[in-house]
Amino acid sequence: MEALSPSRLAALRDELSGIATADDAATLKLKSRDFFWFSPILKPLLDDKRADLVVMPRTKDEVLRVAAACARHRVPLTVRGGGTGNYGQAVPLAGGVILDMSGLDRIVHVVPGAGRFEAGARLLDIDRALRPERWELRFHPSTRKQATIGGFTAGGAAGCGSCTWGQNADPGAVIAVEVATVEEEPRLIELKGRDILKVLHAYGINGIITEVEVPLAPWHPWAERIAAFPTLAAAARFGFALTAAEGIAKKEVGVFDRRIPPLFKRIAPLIRPDQAMAIVMVSEPQGAALAEIVADHGGSIVYERSADEAEAAAFEGRGAMPPLYEYTWNHTMLHALKVEPDITYLQVRFPEKSELALVEALDQAFGDELLLHLEFQRRFGRVFVSGLPLLRYRSPARLDAVMRQIEAMGGAVSNPHTYVLDNAGWKRTDAPQPEFKAVADRYGLMNPGKLKAWRVA
């Protein structure tokens, strides 16, 4: 795509009168970034990418006006929520407009067991608003505070809650998604059922997600616990057993090898250097049942916080300890980076029936190069172990070699060190994502460059 000329930009602006915009250098930089810098590969590639204009609509009509204007003037358009993705989802590879959806943050409706939200509503704000009704989102990434529901639908997958509810691509996890097309006269398309996979995890380049309707989880009084274990194997067995226990209502089961707690400033004093750790959220009345499973695996509970206190930490920032979920999932990496600037991470799914054997094998094979972090989920009717191991980064070649070796050992690696998709590599290969892109983005304006092989028909 050719560079955006000042005259085209000026013509675009003319059509956006009344809609908030910004083009100062600080805002352009801030809004052209996400957490791609977790990756030493992506950092140099994406660091200098900038939009030409940030547009901040407040209503769906304004979104449609932006889509129409970008289509008419053939201006690249990159949609942005909280900017908490890790692979450059929010980075405008070809400049143009950043469409910041965070102004569309209304609750459309809530009924028992489900809610519909504007795409820019932040996950924590949704949960705070639902709290008096005792409903909550089924899952949220560790970036609950910043992430929006539209962004999570476009680029997220799992998080706290996945140990009970699975992932957002699983059947029943999303009820409906409304998408605006990018064309001269934009349409709103309502996707339901499996059609949702056309935009789910398509990184925001398959139309502009304007509303998301999801089933809600009933609230439990989620109490927090940290447990210490003599070995990683013991902690991993504990994580598996707890996740398998249908009788214990839970929201988070994360396991960390002994080298990770020292990277968490507030948690480090609680765990001895030779101990592995688990971070757990369970329904408050089940603390005793949890304690029995911890003891079964030779562990001990070293920190506990009541549901009331945990909620105050999450909703009001009260207390010295952040909500414990802010140490899990990709927040593990965020904390680690503050201490070790050369650290990065991988995404690994462990093979059914030999999950724990692979955990031990990885621990032995890589020594201090790989710091194991496991997240326990329920998926496909079983306990599903995924990992976000930290990697002490040496070089691109070594990174590739480590990923290849993990694959050879039986792990399934999703490479988080690439920002491109291509027609073979859409995240949802079981859904007609390319076909839907031709409908929703007929001019190929949505963050051009994100698809390696995409050509406008």
Next chain:
Amino acid sequence: MEALSPSRLAALRDELSGIATADDAATLKLKSRDFFWFSPILKPLLDDKRADLVVMPRTKDEVLRVAAACARHRVPLTVRGGGTGNYGQAVPLAGGVILDMSGLDRIVHVVPGAGRFEAGARLLDIDRALRPERWELRFHPSTRKQATIGGFTAGGAAGCGSCTWGQNADPGAVIAVEVATVEEEPRLIELKGRDILKVLHAYGINGIITEVEVPLAPWHPWAERIAAFPTLAAAARFGFALTAAEGIAKKEVGVFDRRIPPLFKRIAPLIRPDQAMAIVMVSEPQGAALAEIVADHGGSIVYERSADEAEAAAFEGRGAMPPLYEYTWNHTMLHALKVEPDITYLQVRFPEKSELALVEALDQAFGDELLLHLEFQRRFGRVFVSGLPLLRYRSPARLDAVMRQIEAMGGAVSNPHTYVLDNAGWKRTDAPQPEFKAVADRYGLMNPGKLKAWRVA
């Protein structure tokens, strides 16, 4: 144990002044029975067993007075809740006192996520009382209306809700049980954690359960559906897939072969004679996700009822169709018996990884002798298939042969045609039930005869 003399009975009565009792023949018969007559083996063995006196305490103090009096006068004591057991749990094998606990029906306390109840509280009454707070019991047998929480703890296991929450013997499923001992000065013993297994499923002969504390499930708006499938195999695959789907909140997944719907008067017109059937309860906003899974398996939804209507049927008896759970679990048998007096049933657990293969093999092996009824659960971190097949009964020898053949084919059969336990055969062989009986029932007065080999120390 020697027969109860009139003078001992008279002496006992003297000590019970102020406590409601009954000894008319109709009440003695009514309160000396449960659903043992589901079994053609148990029916002749237990049909004429009668208590000498029914005692109906209203308070825990009265329960303790009854226990003390029975101990002092060495009078057999059989505890009774709703009388919905199937194996003679409530049948006084040696006469004596029936202790009807249904007068102790108070809610002791409810906190977010848990509740404590007197043993005689009926499950439906508990759920009705909790409804405004949007909590409910995690599971209930199909006899929700009659069964008490004490009786379910003493003799129950699973039910509606088990497709999400497992069974009452699973870790975390029961928080605490209070038990009164049967001795001259009865004590109240509070059991917590794994100690609960000392009385769980011990058929009421290990002390008098007076209170039960359980974690509560958050209420969902449970909508009802009936689906028809071209084959039993398709219906069973559907049941498995739905139970495996973490993204669909559900309370019941029952599957019935083509010969069962004709036995259900109100449901028969909905299902063609060649169709298998599923009865399902899902959270109302997930009806569309459910419909996709039904369609995947070649099925069609033939009946649907909203959560509001389903609740009105359960709580107020409104509508012509009973709550659909009253066709599942052991209610299947109850309906079938009305149409075919010679029918009985079995209890089968299906082997992991070959559940559906065994379903088909049984269907082929037994033809019209065995009518397959599957209940889908989540247990041990996976989908767990159990069955309550109906059997067209011929003879005790043939019943044994069928059970042996099913075992040989890989099924695990729990024989429901016996009323005795023995020290090797307590339901919870992983718990010190005999040791606890020596504490809770030192004189062996609790329904003597229920343990084949029990001798008072």
